[in-house]
Amino acid sequence: MGAIIRTENLSYVYNPAMPDATTAISDISFEMQEHEFLGIIGPTGCGKSTLITHFNGLMRPTSGKVLIDGQDIWADKKEIRKFRFLTGLVFQYPEYQLFEETVEKDIGYGPRNMGLSPQEVDERVRMAADFCGLAPEMLSRSPFELSGGQKRRVAIAGVIAMRPRLLVLDEPAAGLDPEGRDTILEQIKSYHRETGTSVVLVSHSMEDVAKYADKVLVMKDGGIAMYDTTQQIFARAQELLDIGLSVPQITKVFLRLREMGLAIDTDVYTVKYAAETVLRFAEGGDGDAS
Amino acid sequence: MLRDITIGQHLPGSSPLHRLDPRLKILLTIAFIVMLFVGTNPLGIALSLLFLLFCYTLARIPARMMWKSMKPLIPIIAVTAILNLLFIPGEPIFKVWILSISLEGVRYAILLAVRIVALILGASLLTYTTSPIILTDAIERLLSPLARFRFPAHELAMMMTIALRFIPTLIEETDKIMSAQKARGAELDNGTLVQRVKALVPVLIPLFLSAFRRADELALAMECRCYRGGEGRTRLRQLHIGPSDIVMTLLCVAYFVLIGFSGYLYGLLAGALA
Numbered sequence: 001m002g003a004i005i006r007t008e009n010l011s012y013v014y015n016p017a018m019p020d021a022t023t024a025i026s027d028i029s030f031e032m033q034e035h036e037f038l039g040i041i042g043p044t045g046c047g048k049s050t051l052i053t054h055f056n057g058l059m060r061p062t063s064g065k066v067l068i069d070g071q072d073i074w075a076d077k078k079e080i081r082k083f084r085f086l087t088g089l090v091f092q093y094p095e096y097q098l099f100e101e102t103v104e105k106d107i108g109y110g111p112r113n114m115g116l117s118p119q120e121v122d123e124r125v126r127m128a129a130d131f132c133g134l135a136p137e138m139l140s141r142s143p144f145e146l147s148g149g150q151k152r153r154v155a156i157a158g159v160i161a162m163r164p165r166l167l168v169l170d171e172p173a174a175g176l177d178p179e180g181r182d183t184i185l186e187q188i189k190s191y192h193r194e195t196g197t198s199v200v201l202v203s204h205s206m207e208d209v210a211k212y213a214d215k216v217l218v219m220k221d222g223g224i225a226m227y228d229t230t231q232q233i234f235a236r237a238q239e240l241l242d243i244g245l246s247v248p249q250i251t252k253v254f255l256r257l258r259e260m261g262l263a264i265d266t267d268v269y270t271v272k273y274a275a276e277t278v279l280r281f282a283e284g285g286d287g288d289a290s
Numbered sequence: 291m292l293r294d295i296t297i298g299q300h301l302p303g304s305s306p307l308h309r310l311d312p313r314l315k316i317l318l319t320i321a322f323i324v325m326l327f328v329g330t331n332p333l334g335i336a337l338s339l340l341f342l343l344f345c346y347t348l349a350r351i352p353a354r355m356m357w358k359s360m361k362p363l364i365p366i367i368a369v370t371a372i373l374n375l376l377f378i379p380g381e382p383i384f385k386v387w388i389l390s391i392s393l394e395g396v397r398y399a400i401l402l403a404v405r406i407v408a409l410i411l412g413a414s415l416l417t418y419t420t421s422p423i424i425l426t427d428a429i430e431r432l433l434s435p436l437a438r439f440r441f442p443a444h445e446l447a448m449m450m451t452i453a454l455r456f457i458p459t460l461i462e463e464t465d466k467i468m469s470a471q472k473a474r475g476a477e478l479d480n481g482t483l484v485q486r487v488k489a490l491v492p493v494l495i496p497l498f499l500s501a502f503r504r505a506d507e508l509a510l511a512m513e514c515r516c517y518r519g520g521e522g523r524t525r526l527r528q529l530h531i532g533p534s535d536i537v538m539t540l541l542c543v544a545y546f547v548l549i550g551f552s553g554y555l556y557g558l559l560a561g562a563l564a
Binding site: 091159 | 471475496
């Protein structure tokens with residue numbers, strides 16, 4: 001299993017050599033293995049969005065390299081479009097990019113740009129719509145008469161229909177109600193599970209990242225603050241709080257328990273795991289807690 | 291690509307030029323542009339350039355910004371200069387086929403190109419040193435005497451303010467939509483003209499939709515704050531002409547008079563040298 005994406009000393013500066021030059025990300029080196037589900041979190045303005053727009057060559061690094069599947073994407077400028085199809089990028093509020101008359105045509109825009117045959121496009125549209133929970137009869141409707149959550153799903157389906165090897169989503173659940181939020185994230189997770197596509201989920205909701213990601217990249221001030229498995233990251237809950245991020249509520253409960261003098265593990269980030277930890281603690285932990 | 295547009299770009303600062311009353315600043319800019327067309331002799335042009343150089347230094351605007359505001363207009367300047375170069379009649383000094391270049395042509399082309407550059411730099415100086423809001427406020431004040439003749443000065447100024455306010459927003463929006471469509475494989479940068487126009491549809495439709503949505507929201511927000519037009523509206527920031535404004539204006543006017551008479555002075559100078 002190779003690295004689907006790797007960055008080497010990646011930096012990006014907005015308005016270089018101007019009085020208002022700002023370094024968005026600096027010296028970022030990390031790699032992500034294929035078939036993983038990676039969560040990227042960090043406070044607002046820490047460079048999350050800038051980082052992910054480098055993953056398919058929409059932004060050209062000021063310095064450093066981006067490698068997809070081992071190939072430097074900027075090695076040949078003319079070949080950049082190839083990588084746009086390898087990495088599917090879903091921006092924040094993607095429903096604002098819908099433009100076709102029907103949902104079907106809109107989802108098919110990406111595949112058509114790839115130069116696929118009409119049958120292939122049709123098949124992919126149906127598959128993608130299905131993954132995103134869009135009923136077949138919805139395909140003939142105008143995307144502009146759908147609800148916000150439905151529009152969002154159409155937009156995500158438009159990227160999934162391209163069958164990228166790496167699917168990157170920037171805050172896919174922002175601005176949705178709790179139910180819509182869970183639905184969309186569940187669908188992404190099951191898409192990941194069924195197809196094995198590598199997924200990057202950018203979010204500032206700790207709850208979401210804790211629930212879905214295998215690994216977490218924590219960003220701060222344009223750099224990497226932590227990069228580890230989800231469990232290891234939440235074991236450092238106090239550091240997360242110091243960065244200005246929140247931790248899942250269940251983790252807060254355990255942090256408080258520890259503060260109150262209980263020698264209990266605090267690497268808890270899901271309710272299920274919390275229950276196990278409590279049971280383990282109740283069975284054998286009594287001895288060393290004092 | 292779109293970020294290179296400098297129209298209406300403002301560089302905040304606290305130089306005397308930034309603080310000069312915007313009404314006077316507008317009038318002085320117009321006077322300067324008029325002077326560019328009065329003082330067409332080399333001395334006049336030199337004095338104008340010197341004035342610009344002094345102002346840009348005073349306002350601490352980096353030389354890069356001067357270049358940036360000029361860059362998109364270089365083709366126009368070049369074409370004008372070349373046309374003048376070829377079509378001004380006079381003693382030919384250079385001849386190829388039916389094209390002849392005269393000494394007068396060269397002289398005129400250079401002076402014209404420099405004059406256009408000075409014009410652009412002068413106009414840019416106004417927007418660089420004045421925030422759009424203050425600028426439109428000043429325009430409204432300058433036009434307000436016309437309100438007596440039912441000229442919609444306030445409405446015009448409000449429209450300008452809103453338009454200027456939304457230029458950066460819409461540019462940002464366009465950038466975002468273009469990125470999103472590029473991520474879906476849109477080819478916006480190459481192809482034939484027809485292909486390119488077609489490729490713009492996925493950008494323009496969402497852009498128009500969002501512009502209308504924003505307009506709706508803005509109208510609602512303005513109504514919620516009881517906006518009813520300019521009548522009886524008071525201002526948080528009143529414009530005042532202070533002593534320093536008067537001094538600066540008088541200095542500028544004196545200098546402009548000098549430029550105006552530069553033709554006469556240039557004649558004297560040339561006569562003395564000859």
